Amino acid sequence: MGMPMIKHIWTSSMALWAGGWSLLLLAVFYGVIDVLGWKAWSFIFIVIGANAILAYMANKLFNIRGIGSIWFAGLTKHFGKGADFGLTLLTFALMWAGMWFLYRKKVFLRV
Secondary structure, three states: OOOOOOOOOOOHHHHHHHHHHHHHHHHHHHHHHHHOOOOHHHHHHHHHHHOHHHHHHHHHHHOHHHHHHHHHHHHHHHHHHHHHHHHHHHHHHHHHHHHHHHHHOOOOOOO
């Protein structure tokens, strides 16, 4: 198995480190959601997960960041140094609203 060429710092050690953190987070979320039963806060992730393939493909096909900058450029210029973060957050909210609409109408992309 080869390492991806796109990142200069990607090494076997980095893969193990990232995998370890992923397993720890999986354990935390499993404990909080399934064992303790605290599910109300996770609705935002349920909506995205229901159409995750569509969310991924929409970003590749429609340049969601460009659409978000068209819609929110006037608003984010008031954020100062946080303009990029604000644009990302507002663009995510726009995409999530579309995913929520599909979730509410029970439209799911299946492969």
